[in-house]
Each structure stands twice: as C-alpha cells, then as structure tokens.
Amino acid sequence: MDLFTIIFYSFAVITLGGGAVVVFSRNIVHSAFALLFAFFGVAGLYVLLMADFLAITQLMIYVGGILVLILFGVMLTSQVLDVQIKTGTIQTFPAVLAVSALAGTLVGIFWSTDWKTTAAPPMEVTAAKIGEMLLTSYLLPFEIASVVLLAALIGAAMIARREKNA
Amino acid sequence: MYELLQNLLGDSLLVYVIGAALPLLFVLPFAVVAVLLEMKVSAHMQDRVAYMYTGWHGVLQPVADILKLLQKEDTIPAAADKFLFRVAPFLVFMGGYAGFAALPFSSAYIGTNIDLGVFYLLAISSLSVIGLMMAGWASNNKWSLFGSMRSVGQIISYEIPAALSILVAVMIAGSLNLQEVSKFQDGGLQNWIVFGGPLPLLQKILLFPFTLTAFFILFIAGIAEVNRTPFDLPEAESELVQGYNTEYSGMKFAIFYLAEFANMFLVSGIVVSLYLGGWTSPLGDVMSGPIWGFFWFVAKGMFFVFLQVWIRWTLPRLRVDQLMYTSWKVLTPFLFLCIFAVGLILVL
Amino acid sequence: MSEVRQYFNNIWLALFTAAIGMKTTIRHLFTSAVTIQYPDVKLKLPERARNRLYVNIDDCIGCDQCAMACPVDCIDIETIKGTPDQDLGVTSTGQKKRLHVPVFDIDIAKCCYCGLCVYPCPTECIMMTDVYEFSEFDRQNLNYHYSRMSTEEITVAREKLRKADEEAAAKKAAAAAAPKPATPPPAAGAPPKQEGGAQEQAKPNNPS
Numbered sequence: 030m031d032l033f034t035i036i037f038y039s040f041a042v043i044t045l046g047g048g049a050v051v052v053f054s055r056n057i058v059h060s061a062f063a064l065l066f067a068f069f070g071v072a073g074l075y076v077l078l079m080a081d082f083l084a085i086t087q088l089m090i091y092v093g094g095i096l097v098l099i100l101f102g103v104m105l106t107s108q109v110l111d112v113q114i115k116t117g118t119i120q121t122f123p124a125v126l127a128v129s130a131l132a133g134t135l136v137g138i139f140w141s142t143d144w145k146t147t148a149a150p151p152m153e154v155t156a157a158k159i160g161e162m163l164l165t166s167y168l169l170p171f172e173i174a175s176v177v178l179l180a181a182l183i184g185a186a187m188i189a190r191r192e193k194n195a
Numbered sequence: 196m197y198e199l200l201q202n203l204l205g206d207s208l209l210v211y212v213i214g215a216a217l218p219l220l221f222v223l224p225f226a227v228v229a230v231l232l233e234m235k236v237s238a239h240m241q242d243r244v245a246y247m248y249t250g251w252h253g254v255l256q257p258v259a260d261i262l263k264l265l266q267k268e269d270t271i272p273a274a275a276d277k278f279l280f281r282v283a284p285f286l287v288f289m290g291g292y293a294g295f296a297a298l299p300f301s302s303a304y305i306g307t308n309i310d311l312g313v314f315y316l317l318a319i320s321s322l323s324v325i326g327l328m329m330a331g332w333a334s335n336n337k338w339s340l341f342g343s344m345r346s347v348g349q350i351i352s353y354e355i356p357a358a359l360s361i362l363v364a365v366m367i368a369g370s371l372n373l374q375e376v377s378k379f380q381d382g383g384l385q386n387w388i389v390f391g392g393p394l395p396l397l398q399k400i401l402l403f404p405f406t407l408t409a410f411f412i413l414f415i416a417g418i419a420e421v422n423r424t425p426f427d428l429p430e431a432e433s434e435l436v437q438g439y440n441t442e443y444s445g446m447k448f449a450i451f452y453l454a455e456f457a458n459m460f461l462v463s464g465i466v467v468s469l470y471l472g473g474w475t476s477p478l479g480d481v482m483s484g485p486i487w488g489f490f491w492f493v494a495k496g497m498f499f500v501f502l503q504v505w506i507r508w509t510l511p512r513l514r515v516d517q518l519m520y521t522s523w524k525v526l527t528p529f530l531f532l533c534i535f536a537v538g539l540i541l542v543l
Numbered sequence: 544m545s546e547v548r549q550y551f552n553n554i555w556l557a558l559f560t561a562a563i564g565m566k567t568t569i570r571h572l573f574t575s576a577v578t579i580q581y582p583d584v585k586l587k588l589p590e591r592a593r594n595r596l597y598v599n600i601d602d603c604i605g606c607d608q609c610a611m612a613c614p615v616d617c618i619d620i621e622t623i624k625g626t627p628d629q630d631l632g633v634t635s636t637g638q639k640k641r642l643h644v645p646v647f648d649i650d651i652a653k654c655c656y657c658g659l660c661v662y663p664c665p666t667e668c669i670m671m672t673d674v675y676e677f678s679e680f681d682r683q684n685l686n687y688h689y690s691r692m693s694t695e696e697i698t699v700a701r702e703k704l705r706k707a708d709e710e711a712a713a714k715k716a717a718a719a720a721a722p723k724p725a726t727p728p729p730a731a732g733a734p735p736k737q738e739g740g741a742q743e744q745a746k747p748n749n750p751s
Binding site: 032035056058059062065069081082085086088089092093094096097100101104154155156 | 208211276278279309310311314315317318319320321322324325328329332340344347351354371
C-alpha cells in the first residue's frame, strides 16, 4: 500500500467517521462539532483529486463560515442539552424496502460502470484559471451570485436593525 | 526541502513526518524566547525589571515555567464536556501550526510550495475558530463561553480586512504563493511592496500611499486575529477572568499558550512576506542567500512580534462596539478604496 | 463638525494618540527601572520607623506603664517586689530598681505598631527598632519573652518576698499587740503595705 492510498483512506475514515457521529450522536453539540471532521476530510479528498482551490474554498466556506453559523445556531438555542433527538426505528418495513432499493441501485451502478483510470495528471495552477474564467466566460453567473449574496446581506442587516422610530 | 529529504530517505512516510515536524523546531524555541521577550519588554516599559534570579537576568525563567506547567495537575471540571474539552486545545494549536506550512522561511525552505499559499493561510485559521468555540463550550463556564463567542465574532469580522489587505499585495505581486511574492520583492529595500514593489518609479509613487495603508491595516487585522491587546476581548481579564481558557490548566493550557505565540509569529510572518520582502535582504545582494534569508525573515518577524508586545503595553482594550466599528466602518472601506486604486494604477 | 469630518477626525485622533502612547512606552523601555531587589537590596528606613519592639530588660523597672498604654494589650508584665536586703542594681539612667521582672512578654503578632508604649517608659527601655523581617512558622514563636530570670531565681525571689512579708506582718502584729502609737514598718522604702502582701502582682511604685 503506497502513501497515497494510506492518505486517501485516512481522509475517508475522517470524513465517514465525522459523518457517522453527526448522524448517530445523541448530543446535538457533538453532532455540530463532528461536522468539522466531515468537512475537513472532504477538503482532504479534494486535495487528493488535485483540486486545491476547491479544497481550500471548502475549508474557508464550510469550516470557517457555515459550520460557525451552525454552531452559533445550536448554542444559541435555549436548552440545547434537552433537545431529544429521536433515533428509534419507526415504520421498519417500508424503510428497509426503500433503503435496500436505493443501496441496490447504487451498488449496481458501482459494479456495472466501466471505471476508466488514468495516471494522475501533474498538479497545475488552478487559481489563476478559475479567476480568469470567472471574469470572462462565467461573468454573468458570477455577478448574479454576487448580487444575490449582496441582497441577502442587506436583507439580514435590515432584519437585524432596530427600528429607530417604531 | 522535500526533494532533499526524499533524496536522502526515499519516498516514505518518514519524509512527510519529518517535513511536518520541522516548523516545530522553530515554534518551540520561538515560544520560549517570546515569553521572555514579552515579560522583559512589558516590565521595562513599566520601569520594572521582571525575572532576575533564574539565570543571567532571568533568561531561564521560561524553561522553569515550562517545567512547572508539565508538572501541574491537569484538572477537568466535573460538569465539562470531557471529550471536547480535551480535543479543543489541540485543534487551536493545529490551526496555528498548519499555517506555518505555507510560510516561506527562506528561499530554500517553505513547508509546502502550494500556489494558493495565502488563501490557504486564511482558510486554515478557521480550524482555530472552531477550536476556540469548542473550548468555550466544553468548559461549561459562562466566562469561557462569552470569551469564545467574542473571539469567534472578532476573528470572523477581521478576516474581511485581513483578506482584503492581503489582496492588495497579491494584486501587485501577481501570485498567491508567498514564496513567489517574496521572490518578487527581491533586490533590496526599495522593491518591497510597502514601497510599491519593483515597478516603474511613477507607479511606485502612486502606489505608495495605498500599499502603506493596506500594510497598516493588515497588521491591525492580524493583531485582532490573534486576539492580542488592544483586541483581547476574548480573554479580557477584568471582565471574563481568562476567557475561553479559564478552566484549562497544566499541559492543555500550555498548548493554548503555545498556539498564541505561534499565531503571533504567523501573523508577523504573513505581514513580512507580503509587504516587507519576506526573506529578501534589505540591502539588495549584500547578505542574501538561503541562510541569510532565514535570518532576515526571522529578524523581521521578531520585530513585528516586538511591535505587538509594544502595542499591547501601550493601548487599552477596545469595547465590543468599537471593535466592530473599526473593522466594518473604518478598515473595510479604506481597503475597498485601496484595492480600487491599486487595480486602477496597475492597469493603466 | 459634519459627520464626515468627524469620521476622519476620529481616525486621525486614533492614530495620533496611539503614536503618542507608543512614544511614551518606548521611552520608558529605556529608562532605568525603579525596582529594588528587596531581599538583596534594602531601602534605608526612616529614622522614626516603627517596626519590631525591643525591650532592654536591664533597664526595666517593672513599672507596667507600657502595658497599660498598649491599646491591644500585647504586653504582659509580672513583677515581684524586691526585699530591702537585695540590691537589684540601677538602670543606665541611674534609677534604682525595686522590682524583679520575672515575666515581660510581648506578643508581637498582636502588636499594632502604634508606638504608644514607647513614650510613657520612664527609663526608655522599650523601643521601636528597624527590624521588620520576623515571620515565623509557628504563631507561638511571635510571643517574645524578654525576661531573663530563670525559674530558680523566680522561686528564690518569691520566697524572700514571702518571708519579708511574714516578718513585716509579725512586726505589725507585735506593734498592734503593744499599745504604742503606730509607726510605719521599715519596709525598704516601699509604699504603704497592702493587705495580703504575698501577692507578687505589685502595683507600680512610682505613679507619675
């Protein structure tokens, strides 16, 4: 087993382990913190796929932004520790049916697909290309996304702002 | 650096482990020196003398402190979330330490020569944010929680001016890789990005006011990112006991402490690499080369560490609203202006 | 001032005042420290500093005035009256000593360093010194015993006083038996005798 495989599997374990804790933990704060490992592992997998820009953006947006937001949300909820998370099984039969159908489909696709493997291409600079493309070919989507975000920002500020003469 | 190690040891896990441990060889002695510097400078600024009995003028005091911390009982509050409580300090240190991977110590040494250097630095610091939140939450102490909430709010707010001021330097150097940015500024004092970089004279003169502003703002935002005075609201002793590390003792506290000092140098290193030429010699070709490069980088970095200590013992703490005012209403608009102006000057 | 001017003025003030502050601190970085390394270097105390009490027991006449002056009752004195045949010596100021001082204790832990005991002393034998390092591990050790009389000496002095009192009582009884005009018994210049003279707790013989 070479180094690449070891690193791949360790990141995979981090991702899946984090995800498992998110789903199975009865403590909602633990679930939220476990997301960190899931996001981090995914970022690592992106790096192994030579998508360095995507990996770092993943860290920046998901760990630095969304996860913090989730944590704030969880922590600001009153009586965080009293939240009862239901993990019992209900409607066992339909659930088993649906899950096994889904799993069967996925495994079927996984086996029947003709996976083409090629040698990994050399690492190349992606940031400059992404930047150029964002400002040329994909300028319109980029600008629309910016405007949407700006609108969301202004909306949030408006909601949070205390009415002065109300 | 990795090529050298790979040639010596072959392509094995060992190479990566050694490569990952190398910055530790710098961070640990640096923390010892920085503790002494902090104590001595703070004492002398208040006309005191600080340690005098451990070794010559108390130089061995940090060593004694470390030995004491190692022996201390490691207490965990009974009602704490024990698992998160244990994990948090390591996460905080990891966030700081991982940043050293992208810091070019000399022309011959940088942890990983990735193209997205500064971007990576900005992103990886969010690990510390989560660690701080974890510490505050797991301590089950309202001061800790207040401290960590403040800390997170502050770090996220100041990431905007920090990122924007980094952008100014990146626009001039044309690369996100700190090694490239450092190389770009080679050739002496006048080529540093604070002074406009190695561009035609007219452009340099036009750029100078904006680069200087961005440089100042980067340093201010950097101080805020590592939670030092005057932005030390997360651990404001007078209000919050010790903030997020109130409940920590012994080795775990030592790791928080180490992370703080590591971050101090990291911020200084970023400022130096982006605006003050990194490892390049201020005298041009005199005293340049990999070894001298390391010397220059560390010397410049230490100057900024000293500057942080100096500021700490000069300025009082900001109020929360002043903190946010500074970030959003002063630093950010000025940086937008800087980015606009620098872009315009570079295009024309 | 318009708001825009206020905004820029605030920024200017923030930078300017921070610079002034930093100038001050950097100047202090290079001024010499005022610290005194205490156990190694000690400041000279002012002449009239009040610290630990000292009693020159050779000069003490057992007048008990210091104990009475003490607001916290930290001085404990017991005396035994001397008999006429004993010569207790004189103090350095030439005053004749008439009382044994078997107990002269100062509990310095109680002392409030007011110095009120120093002024009434007729022989200036109790004084404030400049010693201020006298911490102890056991509080009992702070109760200083200044008397140098041994237990034997104390019993001897008591015995003598008892005999002298008995003799005086016998004389008095004899004088009372003989119907003569009463003359004061020659009791070594002591003041008029109290009844139950075997008590060692003597009254001060020189009330000021």
